[in-house]
Amino acid sequence: MSHPQRLLLSASAELSPLVGPELAMCGIDLQVPREGVSSLPRREVDGLLVTTPAELHGVNGIARLSETSGLLLVYGAGNPYGWADQLADEVQENKRWEVVRMALVADQERVLLGGEPDGKWLRRLSRHLAAHGRMSYVCARREVDEVIRQLPRYLAWKERFFLELGDTCDAEGISLRSVSRALGLDRRVGQEWWFPAREDHAQLCAWLMRETSAILEKANIRRIVLWGPWSLWKQMPVGWLKDYEVILYIKQDEPFPNDIAPTWSIQRDREEALVQADLLLLAQHDPVIGELPLPSLARIMRQPIVLDAAGCFPLQEARAYLSLYRAIGEKTNVWE
Missing domain, CATH: 3.40.50.720 (NAD(P)-binding Rossmann-like Domain)
Structure with a gap:
């Protein structure tokens, strides 16, 4: 009806x-x-x-x-x-x-x-x-206003907690994904902690820069693909990745950014963006990357090295198909 x-x-x-x-x-x-x-x-x-x-x-x-x-x-x-x-x-x-x-x-x-x-x-x-x-x-009307004001603050606190927990899991050699799922069994915590609709990406940017630097020291990287919202990548410091070939993947329905670094290029086709890439930096989960089978990803890239700040792939598959898969609180195939 x-x-x-x-x-x-x-x-x-x-x-x-x-x-x-x-x-x-x-x-x-x-x-x-x-x-x-x-x-x-x-x-x-x-x-x-x-x-x-x-x-x-x-x-x-x-x-x-x-x-x-x-x-x-x-x-x-x-x-x-x-x-x-x-x-x-x-x-x-x-x-x-x-x-x-x-x-x-x-x-x-x-x-x-x-x-x-x-x-x-x-x-x-x-x-x-x-x-x-x-x-x-x-x-009440003002109670709606208060919820709107406090919700982003709470989500940012929750995200910061799990990022810090991820560092603890790294140090202890355990899995953040497993620990966070166990914590989420308590309904007061919940299963979801990533906060994609953020304006301030400082916490994720810090993690991505730290882990990218560690990978660049250990691997022969030439071509890097950035996957995620332009609002995040533009918060990175000026000159970040200036010595590398950088491809920014932008989906077909997203606006074309006009203020990217001069040495970066833009690609709207996902497979063209990943061809012969050495390092894929994932800042946000979306259906496009979720639909790409990991064997295909490993075959397209020159070196299947993935730094994942959004937990896009199952850990067991990532271990099996990727040379290196690093997620928050997950040191999978890391050379140490």
Whole structure:
């Protein structure tokens, strides 16, 4: 049985391509405002969607706020802390509006909803999300803000703990993968600790640079392939790997970086990137590398040496097919 979509007027024409797809999965469609003509909605909408204070500034924002009513949905992780509560105070005298704070978490599978406990739209939106397969947690607006503020900090602390545990496992000659899985049997810990959606890559960069230096001292390396987000590699020090041929693999759907080092080259074909490579540096797991069989990887590369900061491959297979496989807390086939 299909369920109808809610329709919100977007406070800005630029919002639809940015947040439209993820909201559509939650059963919410956006109507793009028409510029240069009356901002009255083309058909009845349930309310207005905003993500930043700037969208309500100026004539257009004021007009849209005055010409629509119902749900004023403050969406996303980028708006200022406490702004939803501030909006609620500003429209308190206008009984047409109910301000609800909304954010997606858990890889967009769960929804945080913040509002008044007796809010009509808060409960209506919670039921609507459930009908579209999205479980929501209902709380106060500022509590949603606090979760958004603290979640990256917690994930960074958790990642730092396991990186330090990896060094301990290295020193003791045991497997971080085994230890972390055992720890994860306790539901308070959980099985996952890698945090791919990070902005600060300093911890992984430090590990990659340290382990890369160790490999370069022991092996005759000429060609190095970097596999992972450009946001990570550009945080490496200037001149890193300047004496080597470096190939940056960029997937077909990723934007083309325009500020790479002059001596680096870019390749969008995975096999072309790996041909005759001596060292593969993996900074993030993705389906493309996961689909590549290790025997094929070993055959394509000149030297099948892999430094893996994302735990992409099963350890037993890595031992069997790769000359050297080094992962966090896993000294597999390391020459020592």
